[in-house]
Amino acid sequence: MEVYKDITPLQHYLNEHKFHGKKIGLVPTMGALHEGHLSLVRASQSDNDVTVCSIYVNPTQFNNDQDLAKYPRTLDDDLTMLREVGCDAVFCPSDQVMYIEPSRTRLLFDRLDHIMEGKFRPGHFSGVGLVVSKLFNIVAPDRAYFGQKDLQQFVIIQQLVKDLSFNVELKRVPIIRENDGLAMSSRNRRLGKEGRGKAVILYKALTEAQKMLKVPVAIEQVKQEVRGMVEQAGVQLEYFEVIDPDTLTAVTNISEKNNVALCVAGYVDGVRLIDNVVF
C-alpha cells in the first residue's frame, strides 16, 4: 500500500494508473477507522481498479474547538486496517499541505444546509464542501464513496458535484452497525462504558419511530415520543427530523411518500452522535 502525505507524488502515482485506463475510487475519511469505513473501501474496490482512502481531520468543518481537539486520531492503526483490507493508496496530508494559508472561500447550500447538521453546526457544510472539492481536484477520481450515516452530507455533495461540474460518480453506502444497532462512528471511541450503553437509544428511537409511522399518525406526536424516549435514557436530543432522503425536504404525510428518512442527533455524555434510517 502506498502512503502519501504530499499532493505531487500522489498525483504521479495516480497519473500512471490513469494513463493505463485504470478507474480510480476515492474514499474520503477523517480516520479513526472502523468497519463502516472499510465497507466504503470494499465498495470502491469492487467498482474500481485503484482505491485511494484519504485520512484528514478537516479543521474547517468543525464549529466546536473541543470537538476538533478531541477528535480521535489513530493513524498507525488506520494504516494497518487499510493494508489488511488491500487498499491501494492512502492520502494523509497535514494542515499545511491542505491549507497553505487560511482559506477564504465559503460555500452556501441554500435550504440544504439550513436544517439538521447545517443548523446545529454553523459553517460545517462550508468546510465539508471546501475539503471535498479540494480532494476531488487533487485525486480526480472516477467514483467517490460516502456513508448513508451522513445522509445530509451526501445530498449536499451531490449538489456540489452538479453545481461545480465535478466529473465524479457518487456512491452512497449503507450504515454499518454494532451488534446492538448503534451506528459505527469514530466518535463512539470517546464514550465510556455507561455512555456506550446509553448511546443505543438513538437507534432504538429510530426503529420505534419507524414502527409508529406504519399507521396514520401525526408526525408531531412521533417527534414527541422520540424526544421522550431519548431523554428518558439520559441522552440529550438535538433534533429528530422526518425528511425526504433525496431532497431533504420535511415530510408531513408519510402515506404519500415512497422514501422517508428519519434522522437523529444527540449528545451522549457530551459526545455528539448522529444516525438515520431510510425506508
Ligand SMILES: Nc1ncnc2c1ncn2[C@@H]1O[C@H](COP(=O)(O)OP(=O)(O)OP(=O)(O)O)[C@@H](O)[C@H]1O
Ligand atoms: N457506520 C458507518 N457505516 C457506513 N459508513 C460510515 C459509517 N460511519 C461513517 N461512515 C462514512 O465514512 C466516511 C468518513 O466518515 P468519518 O471519518 O467522519 O467517520 P465517522 O465514523 O462518521 O466519524 P464521526 O461521525 O465520529 O465523525 C463518511 O462518508 C461517513 O458517512
Ligand SMILES: CC(C)(CO)[C@@H](O)C(=O)[O-]
Ligand atoms: C467527507 C469528509 C471526509 C470530509 O472531511 C467528512 O465530512 C466525513 O468524514 O464524513
Ligand code: BAL
Ligand atoms: N462524518 C461527518 C464529519 C464530521 O462529523 O465532521
